[in-house]
Amino acid sequence: MYQNMLRLEGVMVVLILCGVLLRRKKMITDAGQDCLTDLLMYMVLPCNIFLSFPQHTDLDTLRSFLVTILISVLVMAAVAVLGKVLYRSYQDREAKVFQYGLVNSNALFIGLPVIQSLLGSEGVMQLTMYMIFVRMFCWSYGLSLYTGVKSDWRTSAKRLLLHPCMIAAMLGVVRMLTGVHLPVFLQQSAEYFSDCMMAMSMLLIGVVLSELHGRMLLRADVWFFAVLRLVLVPALVFGGCRVCNVPHIVTATCTLLSGMPAASLTAVLAARYRGDAELGSMLVAVSTVLSMGTILLWSWVLQI
Numbered sequence: 001m002y003q004n005m006l007r008l009e010g011v012m013v014v015l016i017l018c019g020v021l022l023r024r025k026k027m028i029t030d031a032g033q034d035c036l037t038d039l040l041m042y043m044v045l046p047c048n049i050f051l052s053f054p055q056h057t058d059l060d061t062l063r064s065f066l067v068t069i070l071i072s073v074l075v076m077a078a079v080a081v082l083g084k085v086l087y088r089s090y091q092d093r094e095a096k097v098f099q100y101g102l103v104n105s106n107a108l109f110i111g112l113p114v115i116q117s118l119l120g121s122e123g124v125m126q127l128t129m130y131m132i133f134v135r136m137f138c139w140s141y142g143l144s145l146y147t148g149v150k151s152d153w154r155t156s157a158k159r160l161l162l163h164p165c166m167i168a169a170m171l172g173v174v175r176m177l178t179g180v181h182l183p184v185f186l187q188q189s190a191e192y193f194s195d196c197m198m199a200m201s202m203l204l205i206g207v208v209l210s211e212l213h214g215r216m217l218l219r220a221d222v223w224f225f226a227v228l229r230l231v232l233v234p235a236l237v238f239g240g241c242r243v244c245n246v247p248h249i250v251t252a253t254c255t256l257l258s259g260m261p262a263a264s265l266t267a268v269l270a271a272r273y274r275g276d277a278e279l280g281s282m283l284v285a286v287s288t289v290l291s292m293g294t295i296l297l298w299s300w301v302l303q304i
Contacts, residue, residue: 011202018206022203036200036204039200045164046167048197049124050169065125068253076137096270097270097276097280100145101262103138103142104134111257132169225283230294231294233258234255255302261291262287268280
């Protein structure tokens with residue numbers, strides 16, 4: 001696992017640097033960034049998620065899904081409370097940026113390639129289960145941090161069920177339970193889209209990092225946030241899973257996902273709803289850069 005992670009880190013760094021270069025050279029514009037995001041969200045990720053589900057399963061796998069969902073609920077509740085406590089004395093425009101960054105991580109664009117490379121299709125299935133509640137929580141409580149409007153759980157549930165990744169997961173579960181085979185041309189088409197995931201997602205991360213400015217790197221709370229997001233939260237998840245004797249595939253998936261950097265939406269929503277957009281961009285950039293090291297650290301810990 002450790003050697004695989006080193007190789008993966010090298011690939012990720014090269015692809016991210018390509019994204020930075022293409023953005024700096026104006027070869028990827030704002031419109032191009034939006035297009036890249038939409039392609040990933042509506043085509044590439046759903047194909048990857050669907051293909052991760054095998055055509056047959058057993059009761060142990062289904063039980064592990066329930067454990068993964070339960071862990072995701074506990075993690076979301078814990079980081080929401082932690083954000084409220086730690087940033088209660090901050091100005092509102094800064095506090096909501098920190099709080100949202102703790103709740104919503106980049107578990108798809110970074111987490112999915114990492115999980116697939118290290119844990120295979122079984123890990124991707126667990127990731128899909130983990131993200132069910134996380135997505136709903138971020139679209140309800142997370143969004144309310146910026147808007148100030150109380151969450152509408154019915155609307156959030158509807159958005160969740162209609163999300164392309166969720167539809168892909170439901171179709172994958174149906175295939176897993178029924179053993180239905182796709183026609184060969186559809187299967188291969190999905191595989192071709194899925195194979196684009198690593199390159200496209202890392203290019204997008206590089207585009208985001210190209211906007212990095214050094215002025216806010218001196219803020220201690222930005223670095224503390226990164227340590228909290230990348231080290232302390234996954235450490236608690238890892239410790240809890242070990243104490244409760246959770247299966248390794250669930251422990252590894254949940255630990256890695258809980259240690260992903262802040263989602264790019266942290267900065268996007270801050271700009272949209274009058275939060276501190278510069279702070280949001282810095283949280284995303286710093287946590288993303290540092291995650292290259294912490295993901296390597298956690299991959300080493302998880303192989304023990």
